[in-house]
């Protein structure tokens with residue numbers, strides 16, 4: 743049996759970073775996408791990263807970034823993983839991975855089974871995959887991710903990928919056990935589900951989410 747791991751994404755203040763780290767998060771994410779209510783600058787992230795223990799992997803979340811932005815972040819933040827949450831092609835994922843020498847996780851937005859199949863294109867070039875919900879076209883002001891929306895976890899049941907993958911999209915302490923059971927996920931990621939409002943993390947909810955997942959094995 744393997745312990746299910748966790749990522750808390752969209753952290754933008756020291757108290758939330760502390761809550762995630764001390765309660766056992768395996769990964770924490772900083773969002774480098776200015777339109778997001780959770781966005782941090784490279785300078786803010788560098789400051790926040792100082793309090794992160796080595797046992798926690800720092801993830802930099804980007805949306806169709808240019809190389810200059812990634813480099814600016816890496817100048818001050820010891821990223822262990824680059825999360826690409828835009829429309830990056832497999833070629834672009836490969837280029838980023840080779841240029842920066844850091845593991846890359848490609849996020850895929852899922853609405854139907856063909857979106858899961860599309861992940862196959864990234865298997866040769868990504869170190870990890872992440873499945874998040876695709877927002878409906880009717881949702882106003884939708885972000886590329888972090889919308890707190892779930893998708894049908896059954897689409898992932900029995901899926902076999904040659905690289906590790908994370909389940910994301912609308913997870914919280916109330917639904918994560920079912921999400922893990924149905925999807926078979928070994929790593930879960932949340933942002934909206936541990937917030938009081940977009941961009942404002944709830945410290946008690948972070949602790950409760952992590953405590954819930956710590957009881958899960960697959």
Ligand SMILES: O=C(O)c1ccccc1NCC(=O)[C@H](O)[C@H](O)COP(=O)(O)O
Nearest residue numbers: 751778887888890910911912932933934
């Ligand atoms: O969080 C954002 O603001 C964001 C902006 C642009 C692309 C992705 C974004 N977030 C992704 C995540 O926070 C997580 O990786 C994940 O998708 C969880 O999202 P949530 O549904 O909010 O739990």
